[in-house]
Amino acid sequence: MPPAIRVEGLEKDYGDVQALDGLDLTVPEGSFFGLLGPNGAGKTTFINVLVGLVRKTGGEAAVFGNDVEDDYQGARDAIGLAPQEFNVDRFFPIKEVLVHKAGYHGVPESEAKERAAEALKRVGIYDKRDVRFDWLSGGMKRRFMLARALVTDPDLLILDEPTAGVDVELRHDLWEVITDLNDEGTTILLTTHYIEEAERLCDEVAIIDSGRKVTVATPDELTEKGSDTLTVYCESALDADAVPDLDDERIESVSVDGDAIRVRASSASEVAPAVLRQLEAEGYTPIDIDIERTSLEEVFVDLTRRGDGSEDDANDGGNGAGSDGASGESETDDGDETDGRVVAEASR
Numbered sequence: 001m002p003p004a005i006r007v008e009g010l011e012k013d014y015g016d017v018q019a020l021d022g023l024d025l026t027v028p029e030g031s032f033f034g035l036l037g038p039n040g041a042g043k044t045t046f047i048n049v050l051v052g053l054v055r056k057t058g059g060e061a062a063v064f065g066n067d068v069e070d071d072y073q074g075a076r077d078a079i080g081l082a083p084q085e086f087n088v089d090r091f092f093p094i095k096e097v098l099v100h101k102a103g104y105h106g107v108p109e110s111e112a113k114e115r116a117a118e119a120l121k122r123v124g125i126y127d128k129r130d131v132r133f134d135w136l137s138g139g140m141k142r143r144f145m146l147a148r149a150l151v152t153d154p155d156l157l158i159l160d161e162p163t164a165g166v167d168v169e170l171r172h173d174l175w176e177v178i179t180d181l182n183d184e185g186t187t188i189l190l191t192t193h194y195i196e197e198a199e200r201l202c203d204e205v206a207i208i209d210s211g212r213k214v215t216v217a218t219p220d221e222l223t224e225k226g227s228d229t230l231t232v233y234c235e236s237a238l239d240a241d242a243v244p245d246l247d248d249e250r251i252e253s254v255s256v257d258g259d260a261i262r263v264r265a266s267s268a269s270e271v272a273p274a275v276l277r278q279l280e281a282e283g284y285t286p287i288d289i290d291i292e293r294t295s296l297e298e299v300f301v302d303l304t305r306r307g308d309g310s311e312d313d314a315n316d317g318g319n320g321a322g323s324d325g326a327s328g329e330s331e332t333d334d335g336d337e338t339d340g341r342v343v344a345e346a347s348r
């Protein structure tokens with residue numbers, strides 16, 4: 001079975017802006033895969049290439065082995081997309097929007113009705129089935145976006161910041177729904193700015209920056225890339241200039257702050273016994289210690305700092321966050337209502 005997503009050397013230029021700059025990425029079937037990156041890193045462009053809303057300018061992209069352009073329908077039918085933007089038909093009750101959506105992907109009407117009901121139940125808004133999208137609350141709109149992505153029973157669910165701006169309760173509800181789907185075998189690609197979300201949900205995380213991959217790892221592997229801080233509290237205030245000379249090659253730095261000695265090391269728990277022994281031998285009187293592990297957030301910031309930590313040293317700064325190059329294409333964010341349209345236009 002081919003991977004859920006495979007892209008190689010993927011490129012997308014919007015005029016002078018290189019949104020994707022030779023991206024290589026493989027998302028295994030059945031995984032819960034996170035896509036992290038600062039604003040403007042190219043995450044939405046990547047998704048839009050996969051669903052045929054943006055035409056790539058170079059490289060290869062396939063979904064379950066279907067080339068996103070040559071086998072557009074095969075690739076698109078495998079994907080359920082919940083985009084960032086609310087791009088929903090506002091004139092019909094939401095259950096009908098779902099029936100139309102399933103019909104577009106070739107599902108017969110009676111089955112489409114069943115699937116619509118099932119999707120609305122799954123996200124907890126079945127009782128709103130006869131209401132138009134505009135009349136839903138903000139949280140219900142987010143639930144509906146997920147229902148719409150689900151109604152075609154996709155093998156690959158792509159969620160572009162699905163919990164942006166929602167309250168904690170809804171975020172947890174949505175997490176539960178998508179975790180269940182993943183347990184049932186659906187591959188999930190999730191972009192998020194909530195690092196905690198990636199840490200909790202994802203088996204693997206790709207960090208991209210300036211349209212290129214910086215790294216792919218499990219959340220645990222990523223946090224291990226950072227340094228811990230071991231703080232040793234002493235009985236009384238210390239001379240800030242008299243930093244103890246600790247002899248251990250695992251130690252990255254030592255500083256003094258009031259009554260505390262702070263030691264940075266890749267694993268604080270490993271160096272702690274030796275540090276305490278040395279401090280006592282030098283006449284310090286440790287009374288307490290504290291260990292702070294690096295958060296995934298800190299590692300993320302480190303890895304995406306311009307020109308720092310990149311596997312392939314790819315950050316040329318030419319397509320930084322928020323730059324607005326002229327696109328020259330009529331691309332929109334409205335994933336589902338324009339299925340196929342842009343590829344069709346761009347192919348002409």
Ligand SMILES: Nc1ncnc2c1ncn2[C@@H]1O[C@H](COP(=O)(O)OP(=O)(O)OP(=O)(O)O)[C@@H](O)[C@H]1O
Nearest residue numbers: 014019039040041042043044045322323324325327
């Ligand atoms: N239609 C467009 N025309 C011109 N430039 C664009 C267009 N769409 C995106 N870009 C640019 O491409 C780059 C990547 O944008 P993209 O939206 O893919 O990033 P992102 O990682 O999804 O960002 P965010 O986290 O803010 O959603 C940015 O520099 C952006 O300004």
